[in-house]
Amino acid sequence: MSAPSLANFIIKRPALRRWIQPIANWYVDAAGYRKLGLRHDDLIPEESQVVQTALKRLPPKEAYDRIFRIRRAFQCSISHTLLPLEEHTKPSEDVEYLSPIIREIEKQEKERADLDNLSVKR
Numbered sequence: 001m002s003a004p005s006l007a008n009f010i011i012k013r014p015a016l017r018r019w020i021q022p023i024a025n026w027y028v029d030a031a032g033y034r035k036l037g038l039r040h041d042d043l044i045p046e047e048s049q050v051v052q053t054a055l056k057r058l059p060p061k062e063a064y065d066r067i068f069r070i071r072r073a074f075q076c077s078i079s080h081t082l083l084p085l086e087e088h089t090k091p092s093e094d095v096e097y098l099s100p101i102i103r104e105i106e107k108q109e110k111e112r113a114d115l116d117n118l119s120v121k122r
Helices: 007-011 014-031 049-057 060-079 099-116
Strands: none
Touching: 007 014, 049 099
């Protein structure tokens, strides 16, 4: 199950968003995953059954690209180097590709659980 998020609350309030956006940009840059060529969804742990199912539903090209990014970042980690500046992940490239599938699977599992526990009253 996904962690609760304040994102929708902040996005709906323009003044709060203008105040939070520079802090969020600094935090993402400080995290350093873009300097290794990773996207945010590459950081999602794979131990969950929901994530395993989502990875199976990825298109083959996207799955290959994900594995390539993770292996390249692992190699950079072993050699204690960062990618050249032109190979860093740009903010425009750092889009969700796995999270929507995870949300869809969680919604399907919740619906399945609700239907399994359905009781008919006469």
